[in-house]
Amino acid sequence: MIRGGSSYISSPPAFSNDAKRLLVCTANTVSIFSTSTALQVASLEGHTAAVTSVIVVPGTKVLCYCWTASLDGTIRYWDFSVPELLKTLDVKMPIFSMVIPSIVGQPAESNEKLTDVFAYLSIEDKKVQENRPKAMHGQIRKCNLTASRMVGGLILKETPQPEFITVSSSGKFFGIRNKRKLHVWSVPAIDSGRSLAKKITLHHSKTLSVLAFHPTERIVAAGDVTGRILVWRGFGYRTFSTGDELVNKEEEHPGVRGNDDADSCSTWHWHSAEVKVLSFSSDGAYLYSGGKEGVLVVWQLDTGKKKFLPRIGSPLLCFTDSPDPTLSSISCADNLIHMLEMPSMDILKTISGIKLPHSFPGRYEGLSSGFAFDYTSGLVALRTESYGIQFYSLFDDHGMYEVQVCERNHQPGDEISVVVILVALSQDGSMMSTVEVKLPEEGIGGLVCLKFWALGSENKKFTLSTVIYEPHRDAGISAVAFHPTRHMAVSSSYGGDFKVWVCNDEIHQKGQTLQNSGWACLAVGAYKKKPMTAAAFSLDGSVLAVAAETVITLWDPDKNVLLAVIGETFSPIVTLSFAGKSEYLVSVSRDPKPQLSVWNMSKLSLSWSYRLHIEAVACAVDLLSFAVLALLPESSMCTESNESMSQGRDGAILLFNVMDPVPVASWSVRKAKGGGLSFLQGNPSFLEENISDGNAPKELLVYVNGDHEYVLFDPYSNEANEVSMARRKGLVELEETGQVGYASIYGELPEFKRNQTSLVPSVPSERPWETIFSGSSHNLPPLTKLCAAFLESLMEKRTAAVE
Amino acid sequence: MAEPNSTFKPIKPKLKPKPRTPKQTPESKYWSSFKTHQIPDLISSITSLTFSPSPPHPFAATHSTSLKIFNPQTLSPSSTISSFSDVVSSASFRSDGLLIAASDLSGLIQVFDVKTRTPLRKLRSHTRPVRFLKYPLHDKLHLVSGGDDAVVKYWDVASETPLLELLGHKDYVRCGDFSPVSHEMCVTGSYDHTVKLWDVRVTGSKTVMEVNHGKPVESVVFLPSGGLVATAGGNSVRIWDFIGGGKMVYSMESHTKTVTSVCVGRVGKENVEEGREHRVLSVGLDGYMKVFDYGRMKVTHSMRFPAPLMSIGFSPDCGVRVIGSSNGVMYVGKRKMKEENVESSLRSFWSLGVEQERRVMRPSYFRYFHRGQGEKPKEGDYLVMGPKKVKLAEHDKLLKKFRHKEALVSVLGNKNPENVVAVMEELVARRKLLKCVENLDNEELGSLLMFLQKYSTVPRFSGLLMGLTKKVLEMRVEDIRASEALKGQIRNLKRSVEEEIRIQHSLQELQGIISPLLRIAGRG
Numbered sequence A: 001m002i003r004g005g006s007s008y009i010s011s012p013p014a015f016s017n018d019a020k021r022l023l024v025c026t027a028n029t030v031s032i033f034s035t036s037t038a039l040q041v042a043s044l045e046g047h048t049a050a051v052t053s054v055i056v057v058p059g060t061k062v063l064c065y066c067w068t069a070s071l072d073g074t075i076r077y078w079d080f081s082v083p084e085l086l087k088t089l090d091v092k093m094p095i096f097s098m099v100i101p102s103i104v105g106q107p108a109e110s111n112e113k114l115t116d117v118f119a120y121l122s123i124e125d126k127k128v129q130e131n132r133p134k135a136m137h138g139q140i141r142k143c144n145l146t147a148s149r150m151v152g153g154l155i156l157k158e159t160p161q162p163e164f165i166t167v168s169s170s171g172k173f174f175g176i177r178n179k180r181k182l183h184v185w186s187v188p189a190i191d192s193g194r195s196l197a198k199k200i201t202l203h204h205s206k207t208l209s210v211l212a213f214h215p216t217e218r219i220v221a222a223g224d225v226t227g228r229i230l231v232w233r234g235f236g237y238r239t240f241s242t243g244d245e246l247v248n249k250e251e252e253h254p255g256v257r258g259n260d261d262a263d264s265c266s267t268w269h270w271h272s273a274e275v276k277v278l279s280f281s282s283d284g285a286y287l288y289s290g291g292k293e294g295v296l297v298v299w300q301l302d303t304g305k306k307k308f309l310p311r312i313g314s315p316l317l318c319f320t321d322s323p324d325p326t327l328s329s330i331s332c333a334d335n336l337i338h339m340l341e342m343p344s345m346d347i348l349k350t351i352s353g354i355k356l357p358h359s360f361p362g363r364y365e366g367l368s369s370g371f372a373f374d375y376t377s378g379l380v381a382l383r384t385e386s387y388g389i390q391f392y393s394l395f396d397d398h399g400m401y402e403v404q405v406c407e408r409n410h411q412p413g414d415e416i417s418v419v420v421i422l423v424a425l426s427q428d429g430s431m432m433s434t435v436e437v438k439l440p441e442e443g444i445g446g447l448v449c450l451k452f453w454a455l456g457s458e459n460k461k462f463t464l465s466t467v468i469y470e471p472h473r474d475a476g477i478s479a480v481a482f483h484p485t486r487h488m489a490v491s492s493s494y495g496g497d498f499k500v501w502v503c504n505d506e507i508h509q510k511g512q513t514l515q516n517s518g519w520a521c522l523a524v525g526a527y528k529k530k531p532m533t534a535a536a537f538s539l540d541g542s543v544l545a546v547a548a549e550t551v552i553t554l555w556d557p558d559k560n561v562l563l564a565v566i567g568e569t570f571s572p573i574v575t576l577s578f579a580g581k582s583e584y585l586v587s588v589s590r591d592p593k594p595q596l597s598v599w600n601m602s603k604l605s606l607s608w609s610y611r612l613h614i615e616a617v618a619c620a621v622d623l624l625s626f627a628v629l630a631l632l633p634e635s636s637m638c639t640e641s642n643e644s645m646s647q648g649r650d651g652a653i654l655l656f657n658v659m660d661p662v663p664v665a666s667w668s669v670r671k672a673k674g675g676g677l678s679f680l681q682g683n684p685s686f687l688e689e690n691i692s693d694g695n696a697p698k699e700l701l702v703y704v705n706g707d708h709e710y711v712l713f714d715p716y717s718n719e720a721n722e723v724s725m726a727r728r729k730g731l732v733e734l735e736e737t738g739q740v741g742y743a744s745i746y747g748e749l750p751e752f753k754r755n756q757t758s759l760v761p762s763v764p765s766e767r768p769w770e771t772i773f774s775g776s777s778h779n780l781p782p783l784t785k786l787c788a789a790f791l792e793s794l795m796e797k798r799t800a801a802v803e
Numbered sequence B: 001m002a003e004p005n006s007t008f009k010p011i012k013p014k015l016k017p018k019p020r021t022p023k024q025t026p027e028s029k030y031w032s033s034f035k036t037h038q039i040p041d042l043i044s045s046i047t048s049l050t051f052s053p054s055p056p057h058p059f060a061a062t063h064s065t066s067l068k069i070f071n072p073q074t075l076s077p078s079s080t081i082s083s084f085s086d087v088v089s090s091a092s093f094r095s096d097g098l099l100i101a102a103s104d105l106s107g108l109i110q111v112f113d114v115k116t117r118t119p120l121r122k123l124r125s126h127t128r129p130v131r132f133l134k135y136p137l138h139d140k141l142h143l144v145s146g147g148d149d150a151v152v153k154y155w156d157v158a159s160e161t162p163l164l165e166l167l168g169h170k171d172y173v174r175c176g177d178f179s180p181v182s183h184e185m186c187v188t189g190s191y192d193h194t195v196k197l198w199d200v201r202v203t204g205s206k207t208v209m210e211v212n213h214g215k216p217v218e219s220v221v222f223l224p225s226g227g228l229v230a231t232a233g234g235n236s237v238r239i240w241d242f243i244g245g246g247k248m249v250y251s252m253e254s255h256t257k258t259v260t261s262v263c264v265g266r267v268g269k270e271n272v273e274e275g276r277e278h279r280v281l282s283v284g285l286d287g288y289m290k291v292f293d294y295g296r297m298k299v300t301h302s303m304r305f306p307a308p309l310m311s312i313g314f315s316p317d318c319g320v321r322v323i324g325s326s327n328g329v330m331y332v333g334k335r336k337m338k339e340e341n342v343e344s345s346l347r348s349f350w351s352l353g354v355e356q357e358r359r360v361m362r363p364s365y366f367r368y369f370h371r372g373q374g375e376k377p378k379e380g381d382y383l384v385m386g387p388k389k390v391k392l393a394e395h396d397k398l399l400k401k402f403r404h405k406e407a408l409v410s411v412l413g414n415k416n417p418e419n420v421v422a423v424m425e426e427l428v429a430r431r432k433l434l435k436c437v438e439n440l441d442n443e444e445l446g447s448l449l450m451f452l453q454k455y456s457t458v459p460r461f462s463g464l465l466m467g468l469t470k471k472v473l474e475m476r477v478e479d480i481r482a483s484e485a486l487k488g489q490i491r492n493l494k495r496s497v498e499e500e501i502r503i504q505h506s507l508q509e510l511q512g513i514i515s516p517l518l519r520i521a522g523r524g
Helices: A101-105 A237-242 A634-640 A684-688 A741-746 A783-802 B026-032 B338-358 B394-400 B404-413 B417-429 B433-439 B442-455 B459-475 B477-482 B484-523
Strands: A002-004 A021-026 A029-034 A040-045 A051-056 A065-070 A074-079 A084-090 A095-099 A118-124 A138-144 A149-159 A173-178 A181-186 A198-203 A208-213 A219-224 A228-233 A264-269 A275-280 A286-291 A296-300 A306-309 A316-321 A327-332 A336-341 A346-352 A371-374 A379-383 A388-393 A398-404 A418-425 A431-438 A447-455 A462-469 A471-474 A477-482 A488-493 A498-507 A515-525 A532-537 A544-548 A551-556 A561-567 A573-578 A584-589 A595-600 A605-610 A613-619 A625-631 A649-657 A660-670 A676-681 A699-704 A710-713 B035-039 B046-051 B059-063 B066-070 B077-081 B088-093 B099-104 B108-113 B119-124 B130-134 B142-147 B152-156 B161-166 B173-178 B185-190 B194-199 B209-212 B217-222 B228-233 B236-241 B247-252 B259-266 B278-284 B288-293 B298-304 B309-314 B320-325 B330-334
Touching: A021 A040, A021 A051, A021 A336, A029 A051, A065 A095, A065 A118, A101 A118, A149 A173, A173 A208, A173 A219, A181 A208, A181 A219, A208 A275, A219 A275, A219 A286, A228 A275, A228 A286, A286 A316, A346 A398, A371 A418, A371 A676, A379 A418, A388 A418, A418 A477, A431 A477, A431 A488, A431 B417, A447 A471, A447 A477, A462 A515, A471 A488, A488 A532, A488 A544, A544 A573, A573 A613, A584 A613, A584 A625, A625 A676, A649 A699, B026 B288, B026 B298, B046 B320, B059 B088, B059 B099, B059 B320, B066 B088, B066 B099, B099 B130, B099 B142, B108 B130, B142 B173, B142 B185, B185 B217, B185 B228, B194 B217, B194 B228, B228 B259, B228 B278, B236 B259, B236 B278, B278 B309, B288 B309, B394 B404, B394 B417, B404 B417, B404 B433, B404 B442, B417 B433, B417 B442, B417 B459, B433 B459, B442 B459, B442 B477, B442 B484, B459 B477, B477 B484
Parallel strands: A051 A095, A275 A316, A477 A532, A532 A573, A613 A676, B046 B088, B046 B309, B088 B130, B130 B173, B173 B217, B217 B259, B259 B309
Antiparallel strands: A002 A710, A021 A029, A029 A040, A051 A065, A065 A074, A074 A084, A095 A118, A118 A138, A138 A149, A173 A181, A181 A198, A208 A219, A219 A228, A228 A264, A275 A286, A286 A296, A296 A306, A316 A327, A327 A336, A336 A346, A371 A379, A379 A388, A388 A398, A418 A431, A431 A447, A447 A462, A477 A488, A488 A498, A498 A515, A532 A544, A544 A551, A551 A561, A573 A584, A584 A595, A595 A605, A613 A625, A625 A649, A649 A660, A676 A699, A699 A710, B035 B330, B046 B059, B059 B066, B066 B077, B088 B099, B099 B108, B108 B119, B130 B142, B142 B152, B152 B161, B173 B185, B185 B194, B194 B209, B217 B228, B228 B236, B236 B247, B259 B278, B278 B288, B288 B298, B309 B320, B320 B330
């Protein structure tokens, strides 16, 4: 079983001390990426719910310790170089945010001196009764990490929702935003369990969204929902120094509201929408801000002058500084983390996660073909918000590349007016077709555009082959399907016709090398002027099935002759699929009367059907089985809801044999709405590692849920839920292994193989004590770790000898 | 990995459909690369054109009672020979290009020195007009001529005597050619429809071979292999295989009037593989020049001229193609020669070297520190390309700054309907088009209306523009009523729309007539 596709942007990431690694919260794990290659090098697994905070303990470059907090109510302490879990604290309440001011400010030796380390947590108190009109769910609490306990009864602040805590890089202050107020606490110099942090509150007239502290001075900046940035200078001199001395001197504090404790407050306004990102540079000279527009703005703090990094492509969510002043990262809403080279703001590398689902306007909402799967290479093609298609490798769990379908500038803040509504891949993955729709403005300027793409032979990327404007006049396209073997495709439209397209690969003789390959319409068909709602080719390509609302019409794709009509269902069919090589056809219809039907093509009649709301259908290529993703009806949800197991599970994957209406297997899943399902060819290299399991799976089933997290499993193995398949890919090296020295000039030397017969099998694993201490000293793990491993290896040897 | 979209993408107009067949083959590109110059004001029709076999291949044109020799570089007449008593019918250079022989309709053949223009020999024997004469390829001593007396004569030029009188033609002999592989074989074509192959070694004036073209033969030419002969007569050009016993290989019938002349052309080596580069060029009274690829039996290029064409010549170095018309205009196609470029670049290279020698850079010059910056890459060098700068048009710059109305106005100003529609589509995508229309002042509205009047009925744009026109009229009705100029625009707009409606009606009528026929045909 392979899981993947998690969001990289749920929480801010953190850089390691040498700025060579980036720790990213990915669902229940923390993934560690190399900043030079943007590939994953390790992961910290252990949390049972989403990880919300990751804090790297600062110090010298070799120190690789971090704290993580999660919604499962635990705080864990890791050595992420190994990686290994060192310590676990259970606070029993979901933690939304955690800061540890005392370790941020001072270098690491405070860690060694065994002074208590205190963390401030933002937690959700579930015990708060719902019946109170203004339930305060969020609490800010303090926790003694050294003693592994909460500081009893100390609740710094209660908020309606758990808030994100921001800490200053000096570790002296931390704060939260709370509606139109800003709460700032000063951390006591010598922190102990009893000492109470002092609090001031700063007010604003709009709801605040984000705040940031100046690294050295007493400056706090906050962004609000209207796009303004407020900078309070000299906050808290009165409160934090002398105590509760309330003097109202409005005229001395320009811009400061009421009797807030600040010297001055200035406002900057450039953003047109909510400010999401706010961060001071490490030297405190600049302020970075960003928001929905996808533009990173750099403010010179003294003058207010601006510099921009425009067209990042999606709303910014988070800006993280690294210990290396030339490197920082920004997280974007489309699941990308860009590494920025700092003063020039060039994007060095991009960690690209799976594209997150985005909303489609109006009638394009519920279209089933949100995903297209490449059967052979295990890729999924997803539509992106910026009019593109992302290819994501399911086996490797990283983004391969993106294809820009529509050459337009994407402005994240704008109303959506151009949508890629369909994407289809041919079975061998060499052809792609996309449909994009330009929505009209008050009835004018709408456009449907069908595009065919061909996979380049050398760079393995799709290039545009043919553009067809308004393929079915102004009617929308309901489905595109490729012929399984030939260069043929069909598009069906709501306007009542379908068109068969063929690709004419005219490669002329050698004299005229002009290659004129393009897709052209071969045939047009219609059935009683009914809207055509779905289309599919049979596996051998001899039959084309097109759904005309409630009936299914079968055509000969070559001669364009209507062969038969079968039907009908109660409501329009939305998906058609041939079940493998069999003579069965699976159809799905949705509202108002959802139905899953299996039709027998030889008898031209209904074989069996269910009344189920089906989200997706996947048919195995070789076998007679197919899988459906069914949404559980509301009623059954209620009956099962008392079981703790089915919490949040709103769908089920059912595996059927076409002959038999009783499912062969079933799995219940979460977030099935908007999910996808497909069979994939078991990757040969993937199989190699599982050869020990005996019969290697021929086909794998992939399920992508509504949040685009996915799981790959073998549907035919009996203990499919338990079977654990090792990751295909070994985690890649941390550093980019560029060729150096001789190899960079002359290339790699060919390997001269010695006489193979005299090869003595070397057994390095049996004598680890010889290799543990080899290598240059700066590469070695800490001595304490080495000693443990060394002793352990010796012990292993002893037992082996006894046997 | 995802590329950040850090550059602004300019708007692009919609693509136009591509023709299924490519518009230009490499070969037609080659033939169009001959840049046509006109040499007018030659009196009467140009009866023959011939190229000198020696470089730089000057060519001679005969017209009226004179013979003009042209320089192929400047295309200006280098010398004129006019010592003829009658219309000059044919001319031929000797194989070394030093002498030229010309015949006239009085039956006299004269041999001139090309440089001095002095007549060296006068060959008198033909009693009727001489129509053709030809020097053999390597033989400097003999030539062959033929004329209206139906006799073909083989001359010894030095002694001014006909060595052989080849009898056999029953009508005027109009044309002939020597074999490119042997200086003893020649073909002649006559108005008796036959083409005869003669061997001067055979005595007794017997033809070696004879083929029947079927029409009076106007022109005949040996193809470079020496085995094939192309003949022109009537509307057809025929290729004969003489080695294979004189059978017809192909008959090209794409001229619509009489073909007057054929010659052998060559496609430059860079386009076609070895041995396939020769073409038959033919001209006819229909004003067409056709290029016929006799390897693939296909007409590969065709070119139209505004007058009936009488003669054609093609220079041996593929640099010049001359066509003579019946009204005294010569169409000279000249190609830029690669060799020239090489030579000139070589020269410039040498001159550069000389210059460098003269001025040795010393660190005392300021320019010393900038030396080598303007260095051009050599052929084998690996080029590291800098990022390409996207050139933005005025409307793109305005769109980038979100100044939507200005962008619309600016693109309306520069008369490219595709760009205007592309900007409008972009504005629709940004949901700003109607707001722009609302904010246009009267003058700008006028230009918009003018655009709409011009293009709203064009099928490619009408989908968007019809809807927009309606909206514009709805929104700006008050302003239009107030202004006389705008009212005039609206009247024009109305007229063009009405015309379009009329066209659509008549087209629908046509469809109504045709569709039952199609239905019946489909049933049958």
